[in-house]
Amino acid sequence: MPTRTVQLEPRAHSEAACRKILEECIPADASREFYTAIRRIFIRKFAQWYVSAPGGSGIHGDIGADEVAKLEKEWTLLAALLSRNPPTMPNHDWRRLPREPQIARVLRHAWRAVAARNSRGRPGSDLRRQAVLALDLHHSDSKRWSWRVLTNHLCNCGQHEHPYNSNCQKNLRRETLLVKESLVELGVKLPTQRNNR
Numbered sequence: 001m002p003t004r005t006v007q008l009e010p011r012a013h014s015e016a017a018c019r020k021i022l023e024e025c026i027p028a029d030a031s032r033e034f035y036t037a038i039r040r041i042f043i044r045k046f047a048q049w050y051v052s053a054p055g056g057s058g059i060h061g062d063i064g065a066d067e068v069a070k071l072e073k074e075w076t077l078l079a080a081l082l083s084r085n086p087p088t089m090p091n092h093d094w095r096r097l098p099r100e101p102q103i104a105r106v107l108r109h110a111w112r113a114v115a116a117r118n119s120r121g122r123p124g125s126d127l128r129r130q131a132v133l134a135l136d137l138h139h140s141d142s143k144r145w146s147w148r149v150l151t152n153h154l155c156n157c158g159q160h161e162h163p164y165n166s167n168c169q170k171n172l173r174r175e176t177l178l179v180k181e182s183l184v185e186l187g188v189k190l191p192t193q194r195n196n197r
Contacts, residue, residue, distance in 0.1 A: 018047035018103050025104050027084070032136040033191035034183075035082070041188045042078040045071050046110075050103055074186050079114045081132050082178070130154045131175040138176075139191055147173055 024042040029035050049071035052063045134154060137145040145153075151162045151169040161166050183190060 015047050015051050018050055019043055021101060021103050022047060022107065025107060029139070032133075033139055034132055034135040037080050037191060038078055038132065038183065041186060042075055042082055045075040045078065045186075046107065047103075049075055050106065076110075076114055077182065078186060078188075079111050081128060081183075083111075083114075083129055110148050126156075127175050128179060129170065131172065131179045134172055135176050137181065 007062050026039055026043065028039065029140065048063075049068060052068050052071065133147075134150045137150060137153075138147070145169065147164060147169055148164055148166075151166065155162065155168045158169055159166075159168070180190060
């Protein structure tokens with residue numbers, strides 16, 4: 001997994017202290033409820049993993065290697081969804097992370113590794129990132145951000161106007177459903193749909 005190459009220093013930070021540091025490091029965006037929910041659970045899982053991983057303070061000595069590996073897999077999936085920019089762009093989100101304290105350095109390395117792996121993978125990673133943005137926009141105002149408007153706004157296929165129920169629209173809708181299913185499996189509490197005027 002991506003973080004194995006970072007030497008973890010012994011640390012006495014509690015999970016709560018680690019969460020506080022991560023809250024300061026990872027940009028918040030109160031206008032995006034799905035992003036906020038993903039960010040919240042990512043911070044929790046990354047902090048749990050960090051204090052439990054080999055080389056840690058042993059605060060969570062009761063957590064076994066399988067649970068640590070499961071936490072690492074989960075926060076890796078969530079990190080890809082937190083990224084605001086495609087992995088192929090030079091302004092990766094991890095570049096804005098601080099280099100200190102140690103947990104921020106580990107987060108920076110881990111996020112960079114996730115972005116690098118996604119850029120070499122299938123292009124679906126960018127569609128996943130767009131699906132999270134589509135969910136946020138649709139959730140904020142479903143009348144303004146219909147699925148056709150979202151497709152026209154987010155799709156990079158080259159068409160400026162997509163016909164109703166186009167393949168691109170179907171792909172975006174399918175991906176948003178897959179993202180929602182993944183989030184539920186990862187323990188993310190999804191925002192409830194608003195009644196838009």
